[in-house]
Amino acid sequence: MNFIDLRVAKPLLNALEDLEYVYPTPIQQKCFRRITSGVDVVGIAKTGTGKTLAYLLPILSQLEYSNQKNPRVIILVPTRELVVQVCEEAEKISKYKSVRIKGVFGGVNINTQKDYVFDDGADILVGTPGRLYDIAVTGVIRFSNVKKIVIDEVDEMLSLGFRPQIEQIFEMLPNKRQHLMFSSSLSENVEEFIKSYFNSPEKIEVDVESTPxxxxxxxxxxxxxxxxxxxxxxxxxxxxxxxxxxxxxxxxxxxxxxxxxxxxxxxxxxxxxxxxxxxxxxxxxxxxxxxxxxxxxxxxxxxxxxxxxxxxxxxxxxxxxxxxxxxxxxxxxxxxxxxxxxxxxxxxxxxxxxxxxxxxxxxxxxxxxxxxxxxxxxDCLLEFEKPAFTHKQITKAPDISKGGGAFHEKRNINTKQKRKKRK
CATH class of the missing domain: 3.40.50.300 (P-loop containing nucleotide triphosphate hydrolases)
Known part of the structure; x- marks a missing residue:
């Protein structure tokens, strides 16, 4: 099967041809029609299997021109490097399509990014959860028109403690929306997260346990x-x-x-x-x-x-x-x-x-x-390599019945002895 067989939009096919991409990877092939059908999708695949294109291709194929400023697609990723990588990938394959793709992340002036997003709007907004939420609460952008939300590397985001920010973003979205989630593994935390927010998602697993x-x-x-x-x-x-x-x-x-x-x-x-x-x-x-x-x-x-x-x-x-x-x-x-x-x-x-x-x-x-x-x-060891020093733990209380009495009792005895000597 090639990209033409998947019925990828013509402008995207032209861009894929420029990039010399001919055949979809298994995760791309399995996800395309499920995502375009509108169901919630959970894709499980390792880095390097083409999972970024697995969600970008169907999203961009369905995304029509609009001059509204608010985003219709939100993509959440855990790091600023991934924000840049996803934006670059999206721009490459939307070369022959009029799509506004913006990326936001922490570590830079938030006012600069607010102006950048508001300037001519965004169709697809890619960001780290914290910065995306911080910009949204200022009112510069609204999520009322969001149709799809992608959570990429969700296992990593949960392990980094981003769940509160993701949940805050969910509260700002319209009730009717499509959830797309991609992860390298399906841990208990990820499973619990899926049950909380996804509506009967279709799980698509590609060689999860068979890394070569x-x-x-x-x-x-x-x-x-x-x-x-x-x-x-x-x-x-x-x-x-x-x-x-x-x-x-x-x-x-x-x-x-x-x-x-x-x-x-x-x-x-x-x-x-x-x-x-x-x-x-x-x-x-x-x-x-x-x-x-x-x-x-x-x-x-x-x-x-x-x-x-x-x-x-x-x-x-x-x-x-x-x-x-x-x-x-x-x-x-x-x-x-x-x-x-x-x-x-x-x-x-x-x-x-x-x-x-x-x-x-x-x-x-x-x-x-x-x-x-x-x-x-x-031979020199660094501090973290040295054996940890532990205090001796007392597991049994000392038997004080055989002792010489409390301190005040000893003091009284000593005082009496001194008085006898003086006499």
Whole structure:
């Protein structure tokens, strides 16, 4: 089946042809007619399966020209990077169609974004939940004309605590609306959220549990601590002919900065993104990574979630994720479009319990290696690596019956003894 068979609108077909998109992915194929029929849809698919187009194509196919300023479609995503990515994707495929697409997110002046949205209006408004709600309550835009609302990466949004803002936005929408939700997984929180707001949704699942891990060569290395991991990473990144485009995952922002500070002087083609970096810095870093000006990118799970990077040669798990499913999500950034990929995981002693869970779901294309010889081993531990000091807990109350009495009793005895001596 191709896009013509799906009955995609002619202007969109022309744009797809320009982009050399001929065949829809499974999630796009399964979602198109269900979404255009008007039913609530829950799409479960991993990043890289084409789920952004899975909802954009049917929405744009049905969206007719209008000069009203208020949006008719709202798309909620968890991060500012995803706002930009969804807007760019929508603009590409609506190239031959008159559609106003606007994106809003935190980290910039809200008055500037209010003017931007109000200026000539928006047909499709993409945003992070907090900023979208903050703009809406000012009255600059109204949601009375919204026909469809998309919640993308809903599992991530719920884990980040965005549910209150999403619910506040729902309260501002007309009762009659279509809900479209896309997620990488179907957790209990997501299931409960669906039951609360969706009207008998149709679930469309595409290879949720069959991420092509067998196409990914996975190698596990025991590494004694953080600083030794840095030395190991130096050796890997020095092999430029092999490590062509690398995505390096770390546990948090602090560790990301530490790794970058230790390696950036030696590797000028190293980049970093996390939530403390300014929006312009993050946007430029991502663009330079895609243009191969940056060869290796250090990222946290939260910021990288949902971003679609092309042609990743290696995924390096510098830190072991606490959730085994996050590991599958990480390594799925390589081996795209039928290609093979390589994943390397370094685990320290304090990460072994998480590593054991990963081994259970990693598939058969795995290999455990010894720590390579010739790489310096650094004994210095960082604070978070040191064993936690615990106070001795008293589980049984002391027997005071055998003691020498209370303090005031002892004091009285001592006083009597002193008086006898004086006599």
């Amino acid at each position: 891990v067998e196409k990914i060569k996975q190698t596990f290395f025991p590494v004694q601590n953080f600083n030794t991991k840095v030395e190991f990473l130096k050796v890997l990144l020095s092999q430029k002919d092999e490590f062509i485009k690398n995505l390096i995952f770390v546990a948090d922002k602090r560790q990301a900065d530490l790794v970058f500070d230790k390696l950036s002087s030696e590797f000028e083609d190293l980049g970093i993104i996390h939530s403390n970096k300014s929006q312009n810095y993050r946007f430029n870093t991502i663009k330079n990574f895609e243009k191969r000006k940056i060869r290796s990118l250090i990222a946290t799970d939260v910021v990288a979630r949902g971003l679609d990077f092309s042609d990743i040669s290696h995924v390096i798990n510098f830190s072991v994720p606490e959730n085994a499913s996050d590991y599958i999500h990480r390594i799925g950034r390589t081996a795209r479009a039928g290609k093979t990929g390589i994943s390397i995981l370094m685990y320290a002693p304090y990460e072994e319990k998480y590593f054991e869970e990963i081994k259970k779901i990693a598939g058969e294309n795995t290999k455990e290696e010894s720590f390579p010889q010739g790489i310096p081993k650094i």
